[in-house]
Amino acid sequence: MLFLCYLQEFQQRSRGISGVVGVIDGSHIPIKQPAYNEVDYYNRKGFHSVVLQAVCNDRQIFTDIFIGSRGRVHDARIYRNSPLCENVTERKLIPPGQHLIGDSAYKLHENLLTPFRDNGHLTEEQIRYNTRFSSIRSIIERSFALLKGKFRRLKYIDIADMDLLNHIIAAACVLHNFILMHEPHVQEFDIEDMNNADFADNENNNINNNVKNLGNHKRSRIMEMLVQKFRAHAK
Structure with missing residues (x-):
């Protein structure tokens, strides 16, 4: 299974949120009109x-990519239309005890955890969970910043042929992985790229309620584990 070999790499960063095998997000690649x-x-x-x-995994290496969706489409719909969605929701890639994490644009379910939505009434435990969750999720923003910083062509692709355009993006992702696998200490990217990291919009989808309930249960269980560790440490 593609993601399982990366399970251990998130443990040091996890700060109590175990079972993470990858972080998902979307990034806009500017193109010619x-x-x-x-x-x-x-x-x-x-x-x-x-x-x-x-x-991406904790080494900023991309473990799955899906390219070419139109810029107007929301991240949640892109995910729903990607092969990854079916493979994740049907447990073809990730067993119940493990999960991807994403921001609030994605719908919560058992194998894709999201933060608690900030409605102004989050509990202390939920805020603590979200803080630790965010510290893990930021790795994908750094991955995109590193990709665009090293391959400046991705700052604006002036090509009318969409198939070729998508192949250019895919090639950059492959080279990004190759460099990190052979030169793991390469960490060059623009501060501007980091500050302009992409954040997804919210969109409703039709993920089945039972799957969402499993995600709620898993997220709540992890939050309770964090509370217990915090109280034990406080003593």
């Missing part, structure tokens, strides 16, 4: 783009 259907490629940030959906 398409000659057709230009509206769908115009994103909420005010430029034309395609979206790179990626999962």
Whole structure:
């Protein structure tokens, strides 16, 4: 299984949130205005783009990529349309005790955990969970920043051929992985890229309620474990 070999790599970063095998998010790749259907490629940030959906491990290596969705499409829909969604929700890749983590754009379920939504009434335990959750999830933003910092072509791809454009993005991701696997200490990226890391929008989807309940149960159980560890440490 693709993700299982990375399970141990998140343990040091996890701060009590165990079972993490990857972090998922989407990043906009700026492109030339398409000659057709230009509206769908115009994103909420005010430029034309395609979206790179990626999962990374704790070494910032991409373990799954899905490329080419139009910039106007929300991250939740992109995930739902990707092969990864079916493989994760049907436990083809990740068993019940392990999970990906993503931001609040994604729907919570058993194998994809999300933070508690901040409605202004979060408990202390939920805030603590979200803080630790965020410290793990930030790795994907750094992965995107490193990718775009090293392969400047991804800052703006002036190509009309969408198939070629997607192949360029895929090639950059492969080279990104190759470099990190052979030169693991390479950490060059623009501070501007880091500050402009992509954040996803919220979107409803039709994930089955039973699956969502499993995710709620798992998230609550992890939160309670964090509370117990915090109280034990306080003593």
